[in-house]
Amino acid sequence: xxxxxxxxxxxxxxxxxxxxxxxxxxxxxxxxxxxxxxxxxxxxxxxxxxxxxxxxxxxxxxxxxxxxxxxxxxxxxxxxxxxxxxxxxxxxxxxxxxxxxxxxxxxxxxxxxxxxxxxxxxxxxxxxxxxxxxxxxxxxxxxxxxxxxxxxxxxxxxxxxxxxxxxxxxxxx
Amino acid sequence: xxxxxxxxxxxxxxxxxxxxxxxxxxxxxxxxxxxxxxxxxxxxxxxxxxxxxxxxxxxxxxxxxxxxxxxxxxxxxxxxxxxxxxxxxxxxxxxxxxxxxxxxxxxxxxxxxxxxxxxxxxxxxxxxxxxxxxxxxxxxxxxxxxxxxxxxxxxxxxxxxxxxxxxxxxxxxxxxxxxxxxxxxxxxxxxxxxxxxxxxxxxxxxxxxxxxxxxxxxxxxxxxxxxxxxxxxxxxxxxxxxxxxxxxxxxxxxxxxxxxxxxxxxxxxxxxxxxxxxxxxxxxxxxxxxxxxxxxxxxxxxxxxxxxxxxxxxxxxxxxxxxxxxxxxxxxxxxxxxxxxxxxxxxxxxxxxxxxxxxxxxxxxxxxxxxxxxxxxxxxxxxxxxxxxxxxxxxxxxxxxxxxxxxxxxxxxxxxxxxx
Numbered sequence: 141x142x143x144x145x146x147x148x149x150x151x152x153x154x155x156x157x158x159x160x161x162x163x164x165x166x167x168x169x170x171x172x173x174x175x176x177x178x179x180x181x182x183x184x185x186x187x188x189x190x191x192x193x194x195x196x197x198x199x200x201x202x203x204x205x206x207x208x209x210x211x212x213x214x215x216x217x218x219x220x221x222x223x224x225x226x227x228x229x230x231x232x233x234x235x236x237x238x239x240x241x242x243x244x245x246x247x248x249x250x251x252x253x254x255x256x257x258x259x260x261x262x263x264x265x266x267x268x269x270x271x272x273x274x275x276x277x278x279x280x281x282x283x284x285x286x287x288x289x290x291x292x293x294x295x296x297x298x299x300x301x302x303x304x305x306x307x308x309x310x311x312x313x
Numbered sequence: 314x315x316x317x318x319x320x321x322x323x324x325x326x327x328x329x330x331x332x333x334x335x336x337x338x339x340x341x342x343x344x345x346x347x348x349x350x351x352x353x354x355x356x357x358x359x360x361x362x363x364x365x366x367x368x369x370x371x372x373x374x375x376x377x378x379x380x381x382x383x384x385x386x387x388x389x390x391x392x393x394x395x396x397x398x399x400x401x402x403x404x405x406x407x408x409x410x411x412x413x414x415x416x417x418x419x420x421x422x423x424x425x426x427x428x429x430x431x432x433x434x435x436x437x438x439x440x441x442x443x444x445x446x447x448x449x450x451x452x453x454x455x456x457x458x459x460x461x462x463x464x465x466x467x468x469x470x471x472x473x474x475x476x477x478x479x480x481x482x483x484x485x486x487x488x489x490x491x492x493x494x495x496x497x498x499x500x501x502x503x504x505x506x507x508x509x510x511x512x513x514x515x516x517x518x519x520x521x522x523x524x525x526x527x528x529x530x531x532x533x534x535x536x537x538x539x540x541x542x543x544x545x546x547x548x549x550x551x552x553x554x555x556x557x558x559x560x561x562x563x564x565x566x567x568x569x570x571x572x573x574x575x576x577x578x579x580x581x582x583x584x585x586x587x588x589x590x591x592x593x594x595x596x597x598x599x600x601x602x603x604x605x606x607x608x609x610x611x612x613x614x615x616x617x618x619x620x621x622x623x624x625x626x627x628x629x630x631x632x633x634x635x636x637x638x639x640x641x642x643x644x645x646x647x648x649x650x651x652x653x654x655x656x657x658x659x660x661x662x663x664x665x666x667x668x669x670x671x672x673x674x675x676x677x678x679x680x681x682x683x684x685x686x687x688x689x690x691x692x693x694x695x696x697x698x699x700x701x702x703x704x705x706x707x708x709x710x711x712x713x714x715x716x717x718x719x720x721x722x723x724x725x726x727x728x729x730x731x732x733x
Contacts, residue, residue, distance in 0.1 A: 167443030
């Protein structure tokens with residue numbers, strides 16, 4: 141009887157799931173300063189955007205120096221993606237997917253350029269260069285004017301043409 | 314059942330009962346080897362046994378006769394670390410992909426990472442931001458998951474209006490299967506203590522593109538692993554050494570390699586790789602987003618394009634099936650272009666979200682036929698014909714192509730990829 145109860149007890153305790161109390165808990169608490177240093181995520185509402193600012197006028201120079209060799213004149217594409225200058229829309233054959241016709245959030249341009257570009261020297265652009273080149277790409281796509289200043293305040297407020305073009309497939313978006 | 318009954322086709326085009334190999338051992342006539350050896354005790358020795366073999370090796374390599382079984386690589390002309398390499402599925406058998414042949418998708422090359430200096434930060438909507446060293450993680454309880462990883466962009470050439478004529482692996486080979494071993498992510502999430510508002514996590518790699526992507530926390534708690542090992546050895550650099558996030562059954566891009574940071578949030582970050590890419594544009598002009606699950610797919614790997622049938626007669630059709638929703642329940646094969654179907658034999662064990670090998674014997678009569686396979690998973694999902702998939706999604710979605718693949722066997726035994 142004891143054995144049977146003991147086995148039953150064991151069976152209740154032993155699930156295929158590993159429990160937290162089996163964990164050695166070796167994670168080292170870290171300061172907010174370290175988190176801030178590591179965290180590069182930028183959200184559509186502007187969370188994570190750094191200080192700095194730029195306009196398309198300066199952004200054009202940045203683009204020509206760092207981006208043009210792969211993305212082509214005025215973002216029309218070459219060995220890398222077409223970024224601007226769509227000739228037609230998303231329901232045409234073939235569809236023309238650019239920042240202007242497809243990307244839902246302006247913050248993504250800044251974030252992706254900062255984390256991944258240029259391919260041969262990622263991380264080499266400063267924040268003002270990044271705001272400027274983001275402004276240039278938005279200007280090329282007819283979304284902002286050449287003189288509009290992009291910074292942590294203004295960039296999240298830019299409404300992208302395809303903002304409502306996505307349907308989420310997750311149960312918990 | 315008698316042999317005679319087993320040899321009666323069970324569907325059009327010469328498909329035979331899948332139990333044939335099991336019930337009736339095939340007999341092969343053994344070739345008698347003869348040699349010109351003069352020595353009295355040489356006549357029974359094959360060439361390989363006439364001198365001592367080469368000594369031990371620290372790390373084994375495939376036979377010199379298998380040097381064509383390689384990944385094909387396709388790098389960007391301006392940045393050779395940006396591109397893909399393909400698993401040569403047409404040359405492999407069983408279900409496990411050798412580590413050196415696992416497909417790759419890198420956004421900016423394979424980083425060189427010293428595990429002694431690599432750490433994983435978990436922060437955001439947690440009670441404690443914690444940093445884990447690799448050596449710490451090696452002390453945690455581990456679990457293994459035998460599962461496939463498939464790039465969301467796998468098979469994208471099949472959206473084209475004309476069927477591509479290339480080896481199977483070079484348009485469906487961004488799919489591979491390994492035993493991944495590591496720490497259940499749930500254990501680490503318990504340790505940082507999630508806040509009630511936490512709903513998503515943003516995972517980031519330590520590569521030159523600092524690739525990041527969001528996934529729902531439910532998945533992380535359910536079955537994600539912080540993997541340290543792949544098929545028993547530490548993960549290869551090109552597959553994420555020293556840490557890779559494994560999200561079983563979900564598109565490759567969320568299985569973040571070189572994992573360095575998990576940001577717990579209440580919303581997705583809307584990274585480039587979940588907005589501009591890895592979303593599927595539909596005919597309506599709207600795009601599907603966060604389509605994480607790789608739906609059921611199957612492929613006949615042998616015979617397939619590039620193979621040639623020497624003569625009519627007996628063949629074994631062999632292929633792979635998988636589903637991101639769970640186990641494969643059934644694979645059916647057609648040898649008459651989809652008019653009739655026969656159930657293939659599934660190699661056991663059949664595991665959830667894992668490659669499943671199917672096989673069926675087949676008698677080829679030398680005539681032109683079309684071979685197809687279709688997978689059905691445990692949720693009842695049936696792999697669609699290409700027409701049905703295109704009707705539903707158009708041809709500009711790029712990602713998540715999983716339609717039935719058709720091979721036309723020509724009279725001369727050569728094989729053409731067709732839409733049928």
